[in-house]
Amino acid sequence: MSIIIAIIVIGIIALLFGALLGYASIRFKVEGDPLAQQIDDLLPQTQCGQCGYPGCKPYAEAVANGEAINKCAPGGEETIKKMAELLGVEVQPLDENHAADNTPKVAFIIEEDCIGCTKCIQACPVDAIIGTTKQMHTVIIDECTGCDLCVAPCPVDCIEMRPIETTKQSWQWDLNSIPVTQVD
């Protein structure tokens, strides 16, 4: 008798929790893949496609599904480190196929050569190029991610990638150039 009571009680409890879990899974359903979202937050968002995916988010989704973490050239080692930490995998060196010059650059349109074909405007993933048909185009430097995607479509090769100029704000202290100031 006591065994039956125990079975019934346990059964009722199991049903209760089952219902609770079932309710929770519907009520608190998370839209999208939280892991992909987290990875996406780590990526530099240049949308350059150097990883082989059309943008940072697709790559983040791919990484969440087991793609190698070392394909983001603009992010470099730091991003790999962060992703490794997040995913609990080992840090890998940047994939050679995706290794690229990591210095921050922005696109620059040589305006006198621009023929106004709008091809670069269509290529820009972040709408950082303004201009219209048969009018000169120009790059909004502050919005440019330096992804390189506008360079190839230009029929007259008037786009070049230029390194971002150092300003007082972005300048980095160089330890070697400044000796310690000490008073005797």
Add this chain to the structure above:
Amino acid sequence: MESIINRIDKNQFWKFHGGIHPPEQKFITENKPIRTLPLPKELILPLQQHIGQAGDLLVSVGDTVLKGQPLTSSAHPMAVPIHAPTSGKITAIKDSTIAHPSALKEPCLFIEPDGNDTWVKRNICNDYTKQSDSDLLQKISDAGISGMGGAGFPTYVKANTSAKIEFLIINAAECEPYITADDLLMKEHSPTIVDGINILHQIIKPENVLIGIEDNKPAAIKALQNATKNLDHIRVCIIPTKYPSGGEKQLIQILTGKEIPSGAIPSSQGIVMQNTATCFAIADAVINDIPLIRRVTTVTGLGLNKPQNVWALLGTPVNFLLEQCELHPHDKQRIIMGGPMMGFTLPSGNVPVVKITNCVLAPSAKEISDESTEVECIRCGQCADVCPAQLLPQELQWSAKAKDHQQLETLNLFDCIECGACAYVCPSHIPLVHYYRIGKAEIREHKQQEIKADKAKIRFEARKLRLERDKKAREEKQRKAAEARKAKMNSGTVEANNEMSAVAAALARVKAKKAQTSDTTSQDSTTEAAAKPKNPQIAAAIARAKAKKLANQVTDNSDITAEVDKTVEAKVENETPTENTADDKKSKVAAAIAKAKAKKLAKEQADEKTDVQNEITEETAVNDVSEADSKKAKIAATIAKAKAKKLAKEQVDEKTDDQNEIKEETTVNDVSEADSKKAKIAATIAKAKAKKLAKEQVDEKTDDQNEIIEETSVNDVSEADSKKAKIAATIAKAKAKKLAKEQEAEKSDNSQPDVEDTKAAEKKKRIAEAVAKAKAKKQQRLELN
């Protein structure tokens, strides 16, 4: 609250954590008056001398400016103007090295003083107490005053606080070794400083004004006490000397016992702090209408013969100051701007004095050790003992070296005031502050990147959405339009019926057209084909001619061709019997070849070249009716035709003039063997040739074509003997004409710039270049693929 004032009145102050007592070295300059310097030869004014934004230029190169004239202006709240420190001429506006450890170049104004020191019109204000707060603030802002203690924060922004202020603290501590600029200013100009304090008091309306001054400046203390004798709300607080008691947060803690939380500003605790030099500048600006154009700078160090405090005009090159104070440089002479603790080594002596330059230090070789090798941290913990911000310098150092930004932030790196106390006490000579500076810069940059990444992400997503939306909208539009059309047609009205029938008619037309074009093409080929097999012999000849052409190519069109011609002709003669008895098969094959040829021709001359075809067919017809013994001639003619074709092809490249010549000769040779009939045929060939030539010169006028044809026809009726020569002549003429045309075209290209604007020519050139580039690129891509 009352207790704070009570404690201050009893001269009981609080203490901040840590701090050091470096050698003060103030004796070098503290007993000498502030010296007024002669005008330097050139003043260099960086457009931005404070934290915030640079203003927009109001002057241009070549302008003459008067002393005190504003040079920039801006509506930006964080921007203050700069003024001409003396009258003179603006010689240049260009990038120049600024007083910053990076030695970066920023836009600077160069002024050549005229020596007259002529002032702009000033409005001297006798009673500032009657002025409104906003007027006073405007004056302070217009005078370009920014914090002169070190950070250079625009003063009017700080003064324009809406919070209720308990304490206005005047920072007169001047705790850094060597510097005596504020000390001297207080000694000599205490009343003016107090005026400035009163103006601030009027604007900010604090409950109390405290002047914090270290006890190592007795003369300045006396002067201040004298100046504030009758002012009860101002208290001169004499605090013990300790570095860095002049730090904002440290001084607040000493005087009020309050600690400013990490990341907060003092006004959140009801406190505003201003520097004494700033107070002096405010008084000067409000009362005398003198904008911030000069400041007291301590030029000191044992490397100078005459170290002294000087009134330095803003923009005075540091070299000039050192020259005036008689620098005797040693091998590794360093010039430090700011004090020995917080200053930085100047990249060159040609940087100007700016609003925040309180000290220029030229130490002797022994005074400040140039290099001390960093060794491992021994974890002695002295740095943590002296840190006024109560941080853990050694922990910070590990994290900074490991670039562990997260840990650095957890350790509150941004609370570090970079006072240098930790590096001062470090027995391992670790340049701790530099590690922190690097760490701070990296974190700041990182944050910037993150902000940028977020922005890029938003823009990318927005773009994707937009593209999708556009696509959908387009599809929707097309669908709707199609539906509307359908509905309209099916509506059954007369109009709809008309439209429907119109559409049907159009469709029918299109179909008909299609059928027609295919018909004509097939007809063309059939007529060609029909004409050719009529005479299998001719067809065979054509085939042979082709073979000959090949042979010609092999022998490279040299003189031998004539011989080859002969031999081929002989061969043809030999073969004639066989030809006559030839079966249908052979002729069929030949016909097929001819057909293919005709087709090819038709294709090549797709648009308007049917004329040539006609010509050829005509020729063939002529050949058809000719006699049997004229076979030779016919063969020659066909050979010539083939040659003409080849010629035409080669002429496309326009390089083969010589070859053409050779060919002509060959033709001539051919012709010379034949009788008058032959000559006629040759003439027609020439005609065809000429026509082809004309065709190639598509853009040329039809007049020339006509001329050529006319000439050829004239040649037709002329005598047989002279024909040869004439044909040659016409060909030559046509060629010459073509050449002339080309040259003309070139000339016109060249001469255009004379007539038209050179700009247009340039543009054309650029376009041509662009096109060439595009072509090259395309080819490259093709190759790649």
